[in-house]
Each structure stands twice: as structure tokens, then as C-alpha cells.
Amino acid sequence: MSTFARVSLSLLALLAASLPASAQNWPSRPIRVIVSQAAGGTPDIICRLVTEPLSRALGQQIVVENRPGGGNVIGAQAAARAEADGYTLFFATAAALVTNPYTFKSLPYDAQKDFVPVAMIAQGVFLVLANPDVPAKTLPELFALAKAEPGKLSFATDGPKNFSGMIAAWLNKLGGTQIAQVPYSNMPQGIQDAIAGRVQLTILAVPSAAAAVAGGKLRPLAVTSAQRIPGYENVPAVAETFFGFNFTGWMALVAPTGTPPEAVQRINREMQTIMRDPAIVKRLRDIGFFTEGAGTPKSTGQFIRAQYEGWGKVVNEIGLQPE
Numbered sequence: 189m190s191t192f193a194r195v196s197l198s199l200l201a202l203l204a205a206s207l208p209a210s211a212q213n214w215p216s217r218p219i220r221v222i223v224s225q226a227a228g229g230t231p232d233i234i235c236r237l238v239t240e241p242l243s244r245a246l247g248q249q250i251v252v253e254n255r256p257g258g259g260n261v262i263g264a265q266a267a268a269r270a271e272a273d274g275y276t277l278f279f280a281t282a283a284a285l286v287t288n289p290y291t292f293k294s295l296p297y298d299a300q301k302d303f304v305p306v307a308m309i310a311q312g313v314f315l316v317l318a319n320p321d322v323p324a325k326t327l328p329e330l331f332a333l334a335k336a337e338p339g340k341l342s343f344a345t346d347g348p349k350n351f352s353g354m355i356a357a358w359l360n361k362l363g364g365t366q367i368a369q370v371p372y373s374n375m376p377q378g379i380q381d382a383i384a385g386r387v388q389l390t391i392l393a394v395p396s397a398a399a400a401v402a403g404g405k406l407r408p409l410a411v412t413s414a415q416r417i418p419g420y421e422n423v424p425a426v427a428e429t430f431f432g433f434n435f436t437g438w439m440a441l442v443a444p445t446g447t448p449p450e451a452v453q454r455i456n457r458e459m460q461t462i463m464r465d466p467a468i469v470k471r472l473r474d475i476g477f478f479t480e481g482a483g484t485p486k487s488t489g490q491f492i493r494a495q496y497e498g499w500g501k502v503v504n505e506i507g508l509q510p511e
Contacts, residue, residue, distance in 0.1 A: 214274050214451050218249040221277045221441075222270075224263025224284055226256040230395055230475065231439055234310060235279040237471055238462055245458040252279075259349075260284040261295060268302035272444040274451030278303060282438050283351070286496040290503040291349040293510045300496070303442040305489040306452050307459035307482035310472050312437040314355060314412040315397045316426070319385045320404065327410050327429045330389075331363035342368040344378035344390040349508065352391040354499075355412060355435055357506040362430045382406060393437060394420075394476030412436060418473065435502070438495070440488055456485055 221239055225231045235252055243250040255263035260283045267278030278284075285299045316327065322341070324330040334341050345353040348369060356369055370387050372378035375396070382390040383405045390406070394417075400406040408423045414434035415425055426433040441459065443452060459482035462468055472479055483491070 214448065214454070215246050215248045217275065218251050219243075219246070219275050219277065220251050220253050220270075221279050222263050222267045223252055223254050223279045224256065224260040224267075224281065225254070227254045229256075230312070230393070230477075231279060231281055233475070234439060234472065234477065238309060238459070238468065241462045241465070241468070242455070242458055245461070246454070259292075260288060261292070261297075264288070264299070265296045267442075268297035268444060270444050272446030272448075274443070274448050276444060277306065277455070278442050278444075279309075280440050280442050282436075282495060282499075285440075285442070285492055286499050287349075287351070287354070287503075289496070290500060291508065291510055302445055304445050304447055304452060305485045305492060306441040306443050307456050307463070307485070308479070308488050308491060309439040309441060309459075309463070309482070310477040310479045311413075312393050312395070312477045313417050314351065314391050314393055314436070315401070315408045315420070315423070316355075316359070316410040316412070317382065317390050317392060317397060317401070317406040317408055319382055319388050320407050321385055322388050322407070324409070325407070326424065327359075327363070327426065330409060331365050334363070334365040334367050338366065339368075341389060342370050342387045344375075344382045344387040345369050345371055346375045346378070347371045347373075349511070351435075351437060354502060354506065354508065355391050356389075357508070358433075358435075358502050359426070361505055362433070379406075398476065417478065435498070440492065452485055456482060 221235060223232050223235050232254060239250045239252060255266050260281055264284040267276060270276035288295060289299050318324060324333045343356040345356050347353050348371065353369055360367055378390060379400065381387050383400060397406065401408055408420060410426045411417055411420060411423050412426055412435045414427050416423060463479050463482045469479060
């Protein structure tokens, strides 16, 4: 063996020895993925859908751990405090990472500093819906009606500090209207009241609205994404009335800050394959979610930061005060 070859092998051996044992043989045991919502909810369903093939790709069991409660705070806190060894991931919602920092006066975790981005999962669109007896069939018609008959329309929302409530407030701001919000702690009851006409309007994620829309019980006026979406091609985007409007719910995989980069990159590579699988794309679309792939850790981080800044603007414009 040449001197050069011997030196090269020695350097490689030293490099391998300098890496932590966990980085050399990761993953060597089951991986935990924390979901900050209850089992059976949409985030839980999507998490299990994508982590099943991830488990096969990594050759290790993935255990989904539901930590619901506190507006996603309990699960986010548990993930933030977990050991950053590559064996804990957080299936994060937009609420946990970009709206909670604006709606809570204090949090037991830092949404910007406690996590590193791993991969994008999916985005979910909201529908602005009206009871069929409401004569308005478009957003401009709705705003004209609200101004002509002030006090006669109301939105069923899940509260002013949740997505539907913030979107309703932002629409009021943009439209120059004062359509009242009726907050529901039990949103299925809010949906029923909108169908019955006790409230006239509501804002729902596509999966929650699909049955009522298909049955003609609620009329979609607009979607909150930047563009029209498959399955609802006849429903205009809010951005067609208010340029630049684009607010969706979304989910991403993140990990505690300090997680080995090798683990982050490996998971990202596997998720890129998974999120491009036509079967996964179709399953997501069937329940009202859309994906453009996992992206990279860098692009995922850029997306989250842009969302954080965007929601900050909305919160400031509508004058929402944290509690």
C-alpha cells in the first residue's frame, strides 16, 4: 500500500472516530414523533400516513406520540425539551410555530429558536362559506351586503385567536366591514348553526367543509390560498379580490435544535421521496391537503419564517392582543 493510501485511510479513521457514536449508527432504535393534537384528528392522520413509509425507509419503528392540549403548547413544549439526538421529531402545525407566539403573552418554548426545520409536509386551505339563504355569491357581493345591512351577518369561528377567527377579522379589515364573530368552543356546533342559518357565515378547512358543500348546505364564496384549488375550481381565491392574500394551515417536520445534521438530512431525503409518491399525494388531496414535496431544510425554514412574518402583519393589522 502506498504512503498516500495509508495516510488517507488513517485520516478517514480519525474522522470517523471523531463523530459521535449516535451519528455513525443513526438510527439504531425507534424514533418518536410528537403530535400536538389528539389521535384521530387531521394532523394525527396525516402524521401516521407519512411516517409509516418513513419507518420502512429508515428501518426503525416510528412511534407517534399524541400530546394534545393548550392550543398545541403541550406538544410543542415536550418536543422542544426533548434530547436533540435525532430520536425525537415534532409534527408541527402552523399554530404551534407561527401564530402561538402572537396569541400567547408567554410560551414555555421559543418557536423560532427551539426547533430546526426538517421537511415540509402539506398545506390545507380554508373555505369562506355562506348559508345558501345569504344572497351574496361572491366576496364583493358579501361585503356590499354587509355594508348595506350592518349587523345582520355573523361568522361562526373557533375563536378570535384561532385561524378562522383571524381570517374573519382580516377579511373585515380588508373589506371595510364589521361582520360579527360568534366563537364556538365546539366547532361542529358552529357548522350546524351555519347550516341552520342561526349564523350566516363560517370559515372551515376543506375536510371539515366538504360534506356540507357537496350536499348544498353551505355555499363556498372563496378559498384562502393564493390560487384556486383542485376540486373547487369554480370557487375564486380571496386573492382575486385582495391581491396577495394567502393564508393556509400547514404541517412540517421539525426537530429540537442541536439535532445532528446527518439525521436531519437523512430524514429530509427520505421525506422528499415520500412526499412525491403519487399515492401519498392522492391520499392527502382526498382529505383536502396539498403538497409540493418536502423541500430542503433550508427552504422549509424560509417558508416558516415567511409565514411567521405574514401572520405577524395580520395580527398587527387586526389589533389582536395576546393573552
